Amino acid sequence: MSITPEKTKKRQRKGQNMSNPITKDINFEVMSTAAFAKIDDNFNIVKHRKAIYRTDTNDVFEFVGKGYKIIDHKSVINSINSIFEESKVSIRWNHFVEKSGARILSYVDVIDTKHVIKSTPVTLRLSFINSYDRTSSLKIHPFGVIGGNMIAIGDGVNAVHTKNVNVDSLMQSINESILTFKSKIDFWESLDSKDVDINDIIDVKTAIVDVLHIGQKQRKDMIHCTRESNTMWTLFRELSDSVCKMDVQESSRQRLLIKLAKYFEVNSKI
Secondary structure (H helix, E strand, O other): OOOOOOOOOOOOOOOOOOOOOOOHHHOOOEEEEEEEEEEOOEEEEEEEEEEEEEOOOOOEEEEEEOOOOOOOHHHHHHHHHHHHHHOOOOEEEEEEEEHHHOEEEEEEEEEEEEEEEOOEEEEEEEEEEEEOOOOOOEEEEEEEEEOOEEEEOOOOEEEOOOOOOOHHHHHHHHHHHHHHHHHHHHHHHHHOOOEOOHHHHHHHHHHHHHOOOOOHHHHHHHHOOOOOOOEHHHHHHHHHHHHHOOOOOHHHHHHHHHHHHHHHHHOOOO
């Protein structure tokens, strides 16, 4: 399946991805150099290791093995951007830069994908994570966006830093994410047909929150949400919205949303 929009936009929207989505905080070069160890005032080369650093500040991100390949933030973003531009699909970018640029989490809202559940539109958001410090492989995760907040869809796709990432593999990952998104619509609609006993709602929320391993305050906020949840769908949305409001790093938020979605997929017959 190739990427095709529901309809082609004649004009670019404000905030929509333009020809250059590279922002200033990710517009730097990264290189590798030999790793050295200081022993008795002598610097000895460390075999089979190298250092990854940014050239504008000389900050070292990490020491890695010889087989580690740098997957550049900018090249990945530009490749993804080109894929959507060629398909004439309207998108919006949003970058979250962590650890002085060592890790980036980017969201791409695919505006031309839209479904409606209970009169509320749900669109596709693709998340791309990449790092220079071994904290993450290149990952592509699909999410649904509803009411301004996210709900997780699936595990996504990983690309390890020992292989080159080409445009064809990115294209395949994006198409798989779109297919996964479409396959979840029926599941989400089925959740709306499953009632939750209002008398047991606190116990149900407590059981769900237990699997997230979050702090006490965050746990309390999630359990005592104000929205009235009378179906599994409204409960799923309520808890997902609570995660979206947490004061955590975007990568941590994403992990919690994925855990939450997995719980509902496994336990949707509560």
